[in-house]
Amino acid sequence: MTKIDLTSAFLIHRRAYKDNSLLLDFLTLEHGKIRLIGRGVRQAKANIQMFQHLRISYAGKGELKTLTHWEVDDVPRQIKGEALILCLYVNELITRLIHEHDTHPQIFDLYQQLVTQMSDLEQKQQYWLLRVFENSLLSELGYGLDCSVDVNGDLIHIDKNYSYQPQLGFSEQGDGKISGKLLNLLSSECLDNAPNDQQLKACRNLNRQRLNVLLGDKPLKSRELFFTKD
Secondary structure, eight states, X not given: OEEEEEEEEEEEEEEEETXXXXXXXXXXXXXXXXXXXXXXXXXXXXXXXXXXXXXXXXXXXXXXXXXXXXXXXXXXXXXXXXXXXXXXXXXHHHHHHSOBTOXXXXXXXXXXXXXXHGGGSXXXXXXXXXXXXXXXXXXXXXXXXXXSBOTTSOBOOTTSEEEEETTTEEEEOTTOSEEHHHHXXXXXXXXXXXXXXHHHHHHXXXXXXXXXXHHTXXXXXXXXXXXXXX
16 A cells, blocks of 8 residues: 655646545656545635645555645745636646656756746746746656757857757758747746747747647647737
């Protein structure tokens, strides 16, 4: 029988499951993405919330184990409006792309940073934080890009423009949509200096092209909420 006590976690998805129970998907620091049964959680006085750092305990013999205890290890947090949509999009990416029980400590840490900072940032910074998360997620899944050199092995220059060639990398192109400065920022995961709106859009298109290979034909529900404005 497996028994785990007070491991760090974030709730990323939930849905009804029999009577008063829920199926709960968590991103955990030590055990990756896991799915648990929350018995009686639907009628509990204190609802378990997304976007708050939790300590959870669970136990069970089978593949689907039971949540036995949870507590909030975080400050009160309410994410609203467009910031909420962005966070729901991240949750959906994790749900779709990370396999159960695969541990990704870097993704957990960046996710915690994202939900902690999102509501306090200006819109441009929110979207840049999202793009850095997407890039880190792809790298963790084995689909990272070398943003330091182009397809010929030459160093990326911040004052030049590039185009992306799938499975190859970046090639210098005078009218390319991707600036060397953007690639430098993306590689360094610098969150303090967001690129301009044009380069944010270029980064969105780049990440979307890379993510679509993994997501397949099934669209993300959250994209319908905000990508028309993005």
